[in-house]
Amino acid sequence: xxxxxxxxxxxAQLTHGQCAEVVDFDGGQVMAQRMVMLGIxxxxxxxxxxxxxxxxxxxxxxxxxxxxxxGVIDKIRVALLPANERxxxxx
Amino acid sequence: MVxxxxxxxxxxxxxxxGLPVVALAGNPNSGKTTVFNLLTGAHxxxxxxxxxxxxxxSGTASTGGRKFSVIDLPGVYxxxxxxxxxxxxxxxxxxxxxxxxxxxxxDASNLERHLALTFELLETGKPLLxxxxxxDEAQALGLEPQVQALAExxxxxxxxxxxxxxxxRQALLAAIAQALQQPPRAQVPAYPxxxxxxxxxxxxxxxxxxxxxxxxxxxxLLEGLAASPRPQVQxxxxxxxSQVLAQTGEDVADLVAAARFGWAHQLAAIAxxxxxxxxxxxxxTDVLDRLVLNEWLGMPIFLLVLYLVFIVxxxxxxxxxxxxxQASSALFIAGLGxxxxxxxxPDWLVSMAAGGVGGGVNLxxxxxxxxxxxxxxxAFLDDSGYMARAAYAMDRFMRRLGLPGNAxxxxxxxxxxxxxxxxxxxxxxxxxxxxxxxxxxxxMSCSARLTIYMAFAVVFFRDNGGQVVFLLYVLGIAVxxxxxxxxxxxxxxxxxxxxxxxxxxxxxxxxxxxxxxxWQRLKVFVLxxxxxxxxxxxxxxxxxxxxxxxxxxxxxxxxxxxxxxxSKAIAPVFAPMGIRRDEWxxxxxLLAGAAAKEIVIGxxxxxxxxxxxxxxMATYRHPDVGDKLLQAVQTIPDNAxxxxxxxxxxxxxxxxxxxxxxxxxxxxxxxxxxxLARMFTPLSAFAYLVFVLLYVPCASTMGALRREVxxxxxxxxxxxxxxxxxxxxxxxxxxxxxxxxxQGSVAWIAACIAAFALLVVxxxxxxxxxxxxxxxxxxxxxx
Numbered sequence: 001x002x003x004x005x006x007x008x009x010x011x012a013q014l015t016h017g018q019c020a021e022v023v024d025f026d027g028g029q030v031m032a033q034r035m036v037m038l039g040i041x042x043x044x045x046x047x048x049x050x051x052x053x054x055x056x057x058x059x060x061x062x063x064x065x066x067x068x069x070x071g072v073i074d075k076i077r078v079a080l081l082p083a084n085e086r087x088x089x090x091x
Numbered sequence: 092m093v094x095x096x097x098x099x100x101x102x103x104x105x106x107x108x109g110l111p112v113v114a115l116a117g118n119p120n121s122g123k124t125t126v127f128n129l130l131t132g133a134h135x136x137x138x139x140x141x142x143x144x145x146x147x148x149s150g151t152a153s154t155g156g157r158k159f160s161v162i163d164l165p166g167v168y169x170x171x172x173x174x175x176x177x178x179x180x181x182x183x184x185x186x187x188x189x190x191x192x193x194x195x196x197x198d199a200s201n202l203e204r205h206l207a208l209t210f211e212l213l214e215t216g217k218p219l220l221x222x223x224x225x226x227d228e229a230q231a232l233g234l235e236p237q238v239q240a241l242a243e244x245x246x247x248x249x250x251x252x253x254x255x256x257x258x259x260r261q262a263l264l265a266a267i268a269q270a271l272q273q274p275p276r277a278q279v280p281a282y283p284x285x286x287x288x289x290x291x292x293x294x295x296x297x298x299x300x301x302x303x304x305x306x307x308x309x310x311x312l313l314e315g316l317a318a319s320p321r322p323q324v325q326x327x328x329x330x331x332x333s334q335v336l337a338q339t340g341e342d343v344a345d346l347v348a349a350a351r352f353g354w355a356h357q358l359a360a361i362a363x364x365x366x367x368x369x370x371x372x373x374x375x376t377d378v379l380d381r382l383v384l385n386e387w388l389g390m391p392i393f394l395l396v397l398y399l400v401f402i403v404x405x406x407x408x409x410x411x412x413x414x415x416x417q418a419s420s421a422l423f424i425a426g427l428g429x430x431x432x433x434x435x436x437p438d439w440l441v442s443m444a445a446g447g448v449g450g451g452v453n454l455x456x457x458x459x460x461x462x463x464x465x466x467x468x469x470a471f472l473d474d475s476g477y478m479a480r481a482a483y484a485m486d487r488f489m490r491r492l493g494l495p496g497n498a499x500x501x502x503x504x505x506x507x508x509x510x511x512x513x514x515x516x517x518x519x520x521x522x523x524x525x526x527x528x529x530x531x532x533x534x535m536s537c538s539a540r541l542t543i544y545m546a547f548a549v550v551f552f553r554d555n556g557g558q559v560v561f562l563l564y565v566l567g568i569a570v571x572x573x574x575x576x577x578x579x580x581x582x583x584x585x586x587x588x589x590x591x592x593x594x595x596x597x598x599x600x601x602x603x604x605x606x607x608x609x610w611q612r613l614k615v616f617v618l619x620x621x622x623x624x625x626x627x628x629x630x631x632x633x634x635x636x637x638x639x640x641x642x643x644x645x646x647x648x649x650x651x652x653x654x655x656x657x658s659k660a661i662a663p664v665f666a667p668m669g670i671r672r673d674e675w676x677x678x679x680x681l682l683a684g685a686a687a688k689e690i691v692i693g694x695x696x697x698x699x700x701x702x703x704x705x706x707x708m709a710t711y712r713h714p715d716v717g718d719k720l721l722q723a724v725q726t727i728p729d730n731a732x733x734x735x736x737x738x739x740x741x742x743x744x745x746x747x748x749x750x751x752x753x754x755x756x757x758x759x760x761x762x763x764x765x766x767l768a769r770m771f772t773p774l775s776a777f778a779y780l781v782f783v784l785l786y787v788p789c790a791s792t793m794g795a796l797r798r799e800v801x802x803x804x805x806x807x808x809x810x811x812x813x814x815x816x817x818x819x820x821x822x823x824x825x826x827x828x829x830x831x832x833x834q835g836s837v838a839w840i841a842a843c844i845a846a847f848a849l850l851v852v853x854x855x856x857x858x859x860x861x862x863x864x865x866x867x868x869x870x871x872x873x874x
Binding site for chain 1: 314
């Protein structure tokens with residue numbers, strides 16, 4: 001849908017400390033549902049609190065910290081959030 | 092993880108007494124088991140990582156004079172599907188069984204996501220009560236729960252809890268009593284009309300089922316999370332999906348998710364008022380995570396933590412091991428024998444009861460200190476929140492072997508006991524990863540096997556016992572990992588699912604919770620082992636005493652007994668690994684060890700003690716229990732001094748040089764050790780230990796395997812274990828004795844390699860066929 005938009009990138013491309021809004025998932029309905037169960041769904045804000053590295057990344061979503069493997073973070077497409085929205089939305 | 096009053100595999104918990112059924116439901120790690128303990132007064136194991144409860148458990152509680160039954164369910168993220176088999180248990184129960192009240196437990200510090208499940212629970216139409224747990228953690232994040240506002244919006248009672256500290260119990264009980272008397276009328280949230288119509292249309296084509304189940308089946312079909320084998324159902328699903336798209340311009344799946352999460356988002360905003368900024372706790376988590384999840388340090392830290400757990404358990408355990416050993420020996424062997432003799436029982440019965448049963452009990456009791464301490468440390472780790480991080484830190488390494496990172500959690504449990512390790516594999520979502528993880532567990536060297544290593548180390552490896560024992564542990568891990576790797580490339584091909592796991596907040600574990608948890612595990616260990624030991628102790632006192640003679644079954648000397656005859660008959664099988672035919676007690680011990688590893692040394696003890704029965708009878712006549720107990724107590728300060736002085740030698744390996752201390756530590760008698768010295772050479776002893784490490788762990792493990800992966804894989808696991816054990820022991824012995832008979836050795840080693848190659852080919856064939864069978868099934872099927 002929005003993958004051509006300039007500010008959309010994969011979660012793996014974020015750097016430590018950046019916050020972004022989830023745009024879409026690759027990898028089918030089952031993968032999307034797995035993410036949704038953990039609160040990672042379209043429109044939600046998340047912040048990278050560890051990584052991303054070869055292992056994957058740890059993201060903060062709402063009150064939860066979720067560890068995501070490398071195979072997952074490649075498949076989550078996000079749009080960067082301006083730095084000033086960080087604390088308000090993802091804490 | 093502790094087994095008590097659970098029902099196997101998610102069978103219905105029919106409440107025979109006709110009590111109202113209160114089910115505890117919520118996301119993983121929301122504190123359901125803590126609430127269960129709080130309500131029922133039970134002391135179930137609660138760990139601070141998702142998926143501690145893998146089965147449903149029931150208990151009873153009462154309030155205002157009214158009893159009700161409480162069901163603790165595994166955590167579940169969604170009633171629509173996903174997650175491991177543990178989540179399926181919860182889903183089926185909530186949708187299919189009679190439930191009078193659902194107590195929905197939500198984590199206040201992570202409210203929005205937890206409320207998404209609340210939406211689904213309200214959809215089931217069952218009466219519901221919301222327990223807002225971990226209110227203290229929300230407050231630490233600067234969020235103040237608005238209980239009243241939340242209750243008004245939901246139309247159901249809301250109770251604030253800090254279950255871990257026991258806060259809110261009375262309020263919860265009162266709310267349950269009230270709700271059972273007068274079921275609350277909830278405001279059931281709704282989807283847009285187009286979606287509701289689609290659900291009704293698809294639901295009408297499904298087979299008769301409880302309303303809630305039918306609704307959720309329809310939702311799963313519409314969201315594309317499942318497929319029906321019946322064409323007319325699939326046709327209705329496609330028709331409904333297109334209709335929704337035409338009416339609204341959006342996918343059903345998107346509309347459903349938007350409705351559910353929009354509702355949760357709004358409600359969470361009402362329920363929590365931001366009062367300040369997040370506190371110190373958040374920063375502590377950041378700092379700790381940076382360290383334990385570090386790309387380079389994560390794995391070494393985990394290995395160091397494990398090493399410390401075992402080293403500290405064993406060295407600190409040794410302070411008390413002599414006391415437990417000597418005191419229980421004085422009471423259960425000498426004391427019991429004396430009492431029975433005084434009671435006028437015949438000598439043979441006395442020696443059976445005191446030597447067989449008492450000796451067995453003595454053996455179990457001696458191992459309480461190190462095993463209890465191991466359980467304590469593991470409980471501490473569980474509660475701290477570190478285990479989920481360790482799984483993530485090890486994920487990359489495990490993935491190279493074709494396993495998910497969380498396979499590590501059961502493996503660590505497996506060092507204590509393989510049975511809970513196999514049960515704990517349920518936390519792994521994909522069936523392939525779970526099967527591989529389950530099949531690895533029998534090779535993890537459990538605490539029972541350590542007793543055997545110790546006895547042998549005393550006799551054969553006095554100078555390097557610690558290294559030999561460590562080598563055996565490493566060998567077990569290596570065989571486990573190689574087994575998973577080999578099976579993953581042959582019989583169960585596929586990729587591990589990418590790692591996804593919630594990291595719970597760090598918590599300083601409460602001493603009470605850690606002690607309770609460790610006590611629970613220890614109790615199960617002692618009772619389970621104790622029962623086997625008592626039974627086997629008796630059998631082992633009878634079998635060596637009778638045998639077939641020309642006059643039929645008669646009392647015979649031990650060398651002509653049934654036990655000797657049977658063991659000698661199968662002894663040739665073990666010849667290639669260095670056991671000679673006249674060493675039949677070693678074979679008897681292996682046979683008994685298939686029931687439980689704890690009794691391998693016990694069996695040898697039994698045989699040698701019987702050969703030595705006359706001496707023991709003298710002990711029963713003059714037991715000196717008081718003196719022996721006093722001596723036992725005196726060992727504690729001595730050992731404590733040795734412990735403090737010997738921190739440089741944490742495994743207390745120097746004790747292996749002192750045969751007296753080492754004998755006591757191994758739980759074996761001098762006769763047993765002398766017997767071992769006659770039977771084995773260091774090489775054949777090592778080969779024997781490798782066999783003990785790798786072959787069938789015990790009857791309970793076999794039972795757990797059957798339950799988790801079925802008869803077929805259990806049979807495979809047992810045969811594969813015995814085969815691997817035999818081949819490994821044979822190769823070790825034949826390589827070691829190569830110079831004596833080079834041709835024979837080459838033949839045996841070649842035979843082992845050929846057999847392994849054959850196995851790999853057969854497994855690959857099996858894997859290809861299995862792959863073809865499942866190739867079509869991309870989605871879960873609704874049957």
